Amino acid sequence: MILVTGSAGFIGYHLSKHLLERGDSVIGLDNINDYYNVQLKQDRLKQIEDHPNFIFQKLDLCDQEGLNNLFAKNKITRICHLAAQVGVRYSLENPYQYQKSNLEGFLNIIELARQYKAENFVYASSSSVYGGNKKIPFSTEDPTDNPLSFYGATKKANELTASAYHHIYGLPVTGLRFFTVYGPWGRPDMAPFIFTRKIIDGETIDVFGHGKMKRNFTYIDDIIQGVMLCLDKPQPCALYNIGNDRTEELETFIGTIETLTGNNAVKNYTDKHSVEMTETWADIEPIKNDLGYRPSTNINSGMKQFIDWYREYFSK
Numbered sequence: 039m040i041l042v043t044g045s046a047g048f049i050g051y052h053l054s055k056h057l058l059e060r061g062d063s064v065i066g067l068d069n070i071n072d073y074y075n076v077q078l079k080q081d082r083l084k085q086i087e088d089h090p091n092f093i094f095q096k097l098d099l100c101d102q103e104g105l106n107n108l109f110a111k112n113k114i115t116r117i118c119h120l121a122a123q124v125g126v127r128y129s130l131e132n133p134y135q136y137q138k139s140n141l142e143g144f145l146n147i148i149e150l151a152r153q154y155k156a157e158n159f160v161y162a163s164s165s166s167v168y169g170g171n172k173k174i175p176f177s178t179e180d181p182t183d184n185p186l187s188f189y190g191a192t193k194k195a196n197e198l199t200a201s202a203y204h205h206i207y208g209l210p211v212t213g214l215r216f217f218t219v220y221g222p223w224g225r226p227d228m229a230p231f232i233f234t235r236k237i238i239d240g241e242t243i244d245v246f247g248h249g250k251m252k253r254n255f256t257y258i259d260d261i262i263q264g265v266m267l268c269l270d271k272p273q274p275c276a277l278y279n280i281g282n283d284r285t286e287e288l289e290t291f292i293g294t295i296e297t298l299t300g301n302n303a304v305k306n307y308t309d310k311h312s313v314e315m316t317e318t319w320a321d322i323e324p325i326k327n328d329l330g331y332r333p334s335t336n337i338n339s340g341m342k343q344f345i346d347w348y349r350e351y352f353s354k
């Protein structure tokens with residue numbers, strides 16, 4: 039049985055669905071917090087909750103008793119730990135939520151992973167750990183001691199914790215540094231969603247970094263391909279970038295949405311916030327070579343699938 043934490047979230051929902059479709063049994067855990075639209079989280083869950091091999095537990099990562107019961111009652115063999123307080127800017131407003139979910143919550147899950155001798159512990163890190171690094175593409179060999187946000191710092195702390203747990207207890211751990219994931223059922227707080235919504239509604243979009251920021255947008259199915267490869271092949275102590283092999287300038291990205299929606303964007307060019315990175319670009323050679331990861335969705339076809347979903351879901 040595979041435990042997927044954050045299963046009402048964007049990536050956790052898609053992962054659970056793919057695992058169920060190929061015949062795995064999944065326990066999904068999520069506290070369904072209200073950081074963004076709760077209805078969207080519930081609607082994601084509705085897509086999978088009736089599956090006979092799916093169990094959902096509404097549980098907080100800080101509820102130690104609840105977690106202990108969950109592990110005692112179910113034979114959890116593999117864990118994909120995705121639940122976290124997400125968002126780079128929100129970590130300025132509410133840092134303690136990141137401390138709770140991303141530090142304390144992470145420790146609670148990895149502790150149970152080692153107590154119950156999990157066969158594999160895969161967890162989400164983030165491109166945010168690269169902070170203001172200038173060398174691109176970002177490699178997992180590069181130093182990551184200067185994150186630009188507390189969110190990035192919590193993800194770096196997760197990587198260090200996982201490495202220590204491997205060293206002390208021999209727990210097989212794989213960390214995945216995700217790069218700007220987008221696609222159907224995506225996150226309303228992220229640029230692909232915000233730009234699409236505002237361009238369709240004719241609202242002004244804030245274009246940070248005057249359109250020169252670059253992002254390594256990665257389509258959800260490609261991310262899921264990579265996560266499943268990692269789940270299926272436990273490694274002693276691995277850390278991978280998981281992204282796309284090209285990076286897009288924000289201005290070009292907005293142009294793609296304009297073409298696909300048939301609407302022109304109304305733009306307000308503005309400076310980049312100090313917690314935001316100027317450019318992200320993943321060196322994905324290691325995960326390609328070790329596991330055969332092959333991202334295959336370009337921005338045009340990925341955004342088309344996102345916009346089709348968006349229009350249907352919101353009746354736009």
Ligand SMILES: NC(=O)c1ccc[n+]([C@@H]2O[C@H](COP(=O)([O-])OP(=O)(O)OC[C@H]3O[C@@H](n4cnc5c(N)ncnc54)[C@H](O)[C@@H]3O)[C@@H](O)[C@H]2O)c1
Nearest residue numbers: 044047048049069071098099121122139162164216218219
């Ligand atoms: N989406 C991206 O582009 C991206 C990029 C880098 C890293 N990540 C990481 O990937 C993981 C999944 O991200 P996502 O985009 O699916 O985000 P998401 O917010 O959609 O999903 C996270 C889920 O975790 C749940 N959660 C948060 N705190 C919890 C707690 N204390 N107890 C139980 N559940 C809790 C939330 O309710 C949410 O449903 C996160 O760890 C995130 O930091 C995502």
